[in-house]
Every structure is written in C-alpha cells, then in structure tokens.
Amino acid sequence: MRYLIALFTLIPPSFALPSPPAPAQLLILDNGVGHRSTPVARWSTSLRCISTRGSNATFLQQYGPAPSSNSVVEPVNGYGLVQSASTQSLFLATGQGILRTALDGSSAKVIVDNVPDLHSIAVADKQKKVYYGTIFDGFIRRANFDGSDIEVFRNVSQGINWDLAQYFEHANSYADGILVDEDAGWVYWSATRGPDDGSVRRVRLDAVRTGVDDDADAKKEQILVKGLNMPGQLGIRGGVLYWIEQGRWSTSPTSMSRAELPSTASSGLLMPEVMVHSNQSSIFLEKDYTGEQQILSIQSFAFSEVGDSIWFVIQDSGRTMFAKLVELKLGRKGWELEVLNNDTKDLGIPMGLEYVK
Secondary structure (H helix, E strand, C coil): CHHHHHHHHHCCHHHCCCCCCCCCEEEEEECCECCCCCCCCCECEEEEEEECCCCCCEEEEEECCCCCCCCCCCCCCEEEEEEECCCCEEEEEECCEEEEEECCCCCCEEEECCCCCEEEEEEECCCCEEEEEECCCCEEEEEECCCCCCEEEEECCCCEEECCCCCEEEECCEEEEEEEECCCCEEEEEEECCCCCEEEEEEECCCCCCCCCCHHHHCCCEEEEEEECCEEEEEEECCEEEEEECCCCCCCCCEEEEEECCCCCCCCCCCCEEEEEHHHCHHHEEECCCCCEEECEEEEEEECCCCCCEEEEEEEECCCEEEEEEEEEEECCEEEEEEEECCHHHHCCEEEEEEEC
C-alpha cells in the first residue's frame, strides 16, 4: 500500500484525468414583453440557455435599465444573436445597440450604440468584423469587434419610398438576415419587402464599395431565390443554403427551406426544397385568449455540430404569448418535427438561437 501511495505522488499533474467536456446547449435571445392592450406578465430582454433536448432552462442575463420601484418593466427588445467562435463571445442586436458579451451573456458592453431600426446581425471571424442591417435606410454596415471603424458595406434598399411631398419615408427593402461566408468570399442577405416579394441575394465580399453602388458594382449582385414571404435568418452547411420565411402577420404562413449552392459563381435561381411549412403541421397553430387562431412564426434556427438535427424557435407575441423550441430531423419519411419545449416561462419570446459547446 505504501508503494502505491508513493507511486501516485510521483505522477505528474499532466497525467490527471481530464475534466468532462461541457454539455452542448442552446442559447436564446428573448425579446422580453412590455406594454400590451390587455394585462399580461412583463419581463426584460434576456439571454437564456436550455439543453438540446429542451430541458434545464436557465435564465442567464437580462439587459436594459432596471425599472424603478414605481414603474413597470420595459424591455429594450432583441433582434438577433450570433456567436464569434474565434473570440468565444456573443453579439446581440438589441434596442440598446449592438452588445458584445461573454458566452454566458455576462460582461455586456455596447460596442455600437444609437442604431435606429437595427434588425439583423452577423460576424466575420477572420476579418474580426460585425455586420448589421437597418430597416429605415436599408443599409448593411460593418464595424470592428470593438465597435470602431463603422462603414457602410452595401446599400440593399432597392430604392427609396417617397411620400407625395417627396420626403424620405423608408427603404423599399432591408436585410432581415445576413450571412458572411468568408471561406467562399460571399455576403448573403434576405431582402425583405412586401408579402411574397422578398428574395435571397448575395455579392462578392471583395466586390463592394463604400457608399452608393455604381452600375458596375450593382451587376455583381446575384438573386438566388425570389417570391419569398418576409425571409429572415440564413445559414449554410455542407454547401447548402438554408433560410426561413417568417410571414408578415400572425395569420401568415411560415416555413423553412434549403437549396444547394452552385459550385461556380452562377447567377441563376436556386431550386428550393421546402423542409417544413406551417400548413403541414399543427405545432405552428395556437389560439389566443379571444379564440382566434394564430400561426407561430419561425424566428431563428441553429445547426447541430454533427448529424442532421436543426433546432428552431417559433413564437407569437400578440394578445397571448406563445413560444416553442422544435427539433427538425430528416427521417425515413422526410423531415420530422418534435416539440422539445413549449413553455414561454422557459423560452421567453425567442428572437435568436445559437448552438454552443
């Protein structure tokens, strides 16, 4: 026994058993709930985490000013969530501006403030740049990870909407989702206009100019998919482009589709495959307290590290609050859906979803 004890004391520290890896989780950016025409619970904009099976929901952080003792909670709202793998940090698009935080949502710092109509966000890890889209002017801008060197990356407005007195009302189109593929050298965005008038577009990462695009540059913009109903978040995995259609109203259909990307810089339209559509499953349907049927809109999705699993969150935040976390898998008979969690207390009003490990 003494020999064994002496032997163990000679084992160098590097021989110690490794700590088990942290389990994979899903992070959820919750919009929060503020004023409604009927009394409902209110809560602040927050970041939450939940297991990939929809259990162990945990409230991580909340954002925005704390309400005083005599006032009600008013969330700052959340619009998008993206992870930087190279810096192990998160970027949140919120009503406060763009926040950079640790992976648990702590140490939040506003790196870009005063961003009217901020709506979408993406990162380029090699460039160490954050890209973000705004609704009113229809621009995609970018900045360094610390918020410095802000510049216009591209004007995606597709023109300006003028009123009768020739006042600038708003852009005809804006980027509801942005994706930077640094390896292939493309920037993608979902160009949102009216119902069934949206599209997915892309441009070469090195073929843009600051400010207003000239004709030569505009020709390099490619339309990949058109006729979409309020397209939102985009993703690429294995040479396949994925996108969601959110729908404009709480009674509009919502869906998720994908299409294989061309191996060359082809400018032709892609051939979409509809993976899931709200007309095909009752999981998207709920009745609010008045008895009116609502369609829960797909807001965000995340890929699994391996395999075919995709998680997405759906919600409706009208007169009644609904939220669900759903897993999408490719089975023998096609795409299969499983609701993992449908408790709004766990999910909040989900606007962004990220897989972390």
